[in-house]
Amino acid sequence: MNIIMAALFLGLLGLLSGILLSFASKKFEVKVDPKIEEVMQYIPSANCGGCGYPGCAALAEAIVNNGVSISLCVAISKRNADAINKIMGVEKNANDNDPLARKAALIRCQGLNTDEYKNFEYAGVKDCQAAVLLQNGPWKCPHRCLGLGSCVNACPFDALKMGPNNLPVVDEAKCVACGKCVDACPKQIIELVPQIKTVHVLCVSKDTGKDTIKMCKIGCIGCGICKKNCPADAIVIENNLAKINYEKCIDCGKCVEVCPRKSIIKESHLDI
């Protein structure tokens, strides 16, 4: 008798929940647009977040449902972007023809490696965020690259490596300008700049020239000599720091020659 009751009860319970679930799956069915799956096939799936959506699946959904352009994706190859545009019936990307649109990360510090400019030896956790917590890092210059590789760890595309001098080096072929390293750097040294430009100010110090000289041999002091010599009028001095306007810059390299501090550099191009 007991065994029959038990079997009956469990059988009924199973049956009931089965019926409930199958009923619910019909009633609460959510239709997924098959286009989302198709678009997903061509999206890089690195989930870097460079587009501003929380991951590739969210971008695919936004492309299909809200008509967002695939050009938001910084990591996608041209062929895959075209494939997605074909699925969505869109003609062309907005920024296809803009050479300045293709960007890469730039480490704006030359990381002068002499103990003379150090306050103390840092022997803590190998992480820039952690090092900043300790008196803003071991270097006298508050803007100097800490060289502990938080940006390297943050890069989802394997485009950053620690190079000589304990400075990160960007592999521009791999860099898709997603901006993860920009967020990871506690010193805000990294910036996304157009890949085709080769002349850059490699310093972010906004301190006065007097202070900068004390802390670094090659930091920008905002003297303005580059600005005076620029034939294209592309350099401005803001807060004691030279800044290149990449839309005007003609990549001539005149400023590199005249800079008394060697803060401006023409890439030769970074050899990795």
Place this chain on the structure above:
Amino acid sequence: MTGSLIGIFLTAIFIENFVLNQILGLCPFIGVSSRTESAVGMGISVTFVMVMAGVATWGVQNLVLVPYSLEYLQTVSFILIIAALVQFVEMVIKKLAPALYKALGVFLPLITTNCAVLGVALINVRRNYGLLESSFHALGGGLGFMLALVIMSGIRERLAISEVPVAMRGAPIAFITAGLLATAFMGLSGLI
């Protein structure tokens, strides 16, 4: 009445913490605790399911199992109910609250077989809790689970950038951390 409810609630969070004191639900505790973000998501999902399961199993226990003297089927029927319930809840929130589904969705199927959820149901029965007591016990249990998970994830995020001896990397150091955390939680036993 209210006093005892608060007592049950606080006891479930701090003194009889499901993870750190009763050693239940260790699988998600180790598996989902490497990032705080996902730990919070998992914690909320577990709390949600625990309360639902606490209420549902109380109903089955007192309306079916006891009247027909089938108490020995507790465990198996509770598992069935919890599994079906989780599936059902997943469907409903997928339809009705897509935003909630995005936050909890990936964790829900993981909870189906979480022994902490079953633990709540079985302890409710063992202690003869009423409906209200059961739900408070479940809510406290879920929040306690979330607390343990969030603390653990915070420590593990810090551990990820530390120089851990090679032999200790990964799971070993996580288990040692969990053990120390459990020991620390024993200090809360005098709270009530």
